Amino acid sequence: MDRLQSMRVFSKVVEQGSFVGAAKVLNLSNAVVTRHVADLENHLGTRLLNRSTRRMSLTETGQGYLERVRSILIEIDEADAAASAVSKKPAGILNIYSQISFGQMQLARLLPKYSLQYPEVTLDVTMSDRTVDLVEEGFDVGIFTVFQKFDISMVARQLGIAEVLLCASPDYLRKHGRPLLPEDLQQHACLNFSLEHLRHHWSFQSGDGVSTIPITSKVMSNNADLLRHCALAGMGIAMRSSYSLGDDLGTGKLERVLADHHINKISVQLVYPSRRLLSAKVRSFVDFMMTEFPYPDRDPWLAA
Structure with a gap:
């Protein structure tokens, strides 16, 4: 056999x-x-x-x-x-799709490094939060979060698992205090994704189950970058994914709050249509990204 x-x-x-x-x-x-x-x-x-x-x-x-x-x-x-593909040199246009926050905060810092290694590859990057069909829309490779669907026949390589966390500016915390328990959020302004299940309540997981806390949304948006800027401006406490924060936590521009209370995790995956006969340019990008994110079961953005 x-x-x-x-x-x-x-x-x-x-x-x-x-x-x-x-x-x-x-x-x-x-x-x-x-x-x-x-x-x-x-x-x-x-x-x-x-x-x-x-x-x-x-x-x-x-x-x-x-x-x-x-x-x-x-x-x-x-x-x-x-x-x-060893003897082939990566060249030509590489069409990349990316979820918006990942593209803005992660690809933006990685693509210059990739381009230095492969100067003959031209990068054409499209960012969106909608579900796309890579083949139908002509993309060579895509970066998806768990909330975006893709064809199961595609090859998916996990880049990491991002923590969903809460953060606020030092100025906001000085003026309004730091929440110590999820219930304290009821006294704070919240910066929120405009999803129906998040508009009025945030849920936290613990060993005792899930607790759902009523919140007041000061700002709601479908764009994570807008919420980031509102948080930086001291408008309230924002719910963010770790990959969308860049160096905000490391530089102290934003501070994490309620770090001991788990909200959710988001898998981030590199997706491409076929593992057979990959072009040199796609192969080079896949290998580059997997080298940059060698521990797919961890959160590389929170530790960075």
């Missing part, structure tokens, strides 16, 4: 939602696709898929195995792509 090929077939069956769909995409017969999955299950001694004439679903073992298989296939395909 070609176990690697069986892994590819198994992964494609799940991606397509059927044996027939996988057979069509892989240009194989239905019987061959079925045999690959059966051989894999026999080798492992366990069932990976529950299937009937009408539907198919992963078993619990199959779900865990699929996650490892996809990781293995990504590493193998990217190793092949990297080897074949």
Whole structure:
């Protein structure tokens, strides 16, 4: 049994939602696709898929195995792509999509470094908070947060996990005091994202569960940079993601409040349409970003 090929077939069956769909995409017969999955299950001694004439679903073992298989296939395909691209020089226009706050506060500092390494690559960067289709809209690579959807067939590499935190200017805290408990926020002006579930309440997680605190929004906006400037101007306490703060905490322009009370975490992912036959320019950018963020399960922005 070609176990690697069986892994590819198994992964494609799940991606397509059927044996027939996988057979069509892989240009194989239905019987061959079925045999690959059966051989894999026999080798492992366990069932990976529950299937009937009408539907198919992963078993619990199959779900865990699929996650490892996809990781293995990504590493193998990217190793092949990297080897074949060694002799190619990154050049041309690299079309990058980025979530706005990440683009403003993180890409803005990283792209000059990338450009020095790859001077023949021209960078065309589009920033937005909307959901985009990378292929349909002509992007080579995108940076998404957990709130933005992308096609599951895309390759996603996690850059880090950002902490959602509260911060305010030293001037605001001198004038209005520092909240010591989440309940103290009821006496403060809050700078808020204009999302319905955040307009009037902020939630905090603890070992005892989730506590929801009523708040008064002084400013609401769908733009994190505007909220940052309002916080810097001393208008109130802002809810921010760590990657959107830049050096504001490190330089003391803003101070974190209620640091012992957890709000939420946001995964940030580098996404691109295919891991096969990547162009040298895309390969160079993917490798650059993964080198800049080598610990995907941490928050590299809060520690910076």
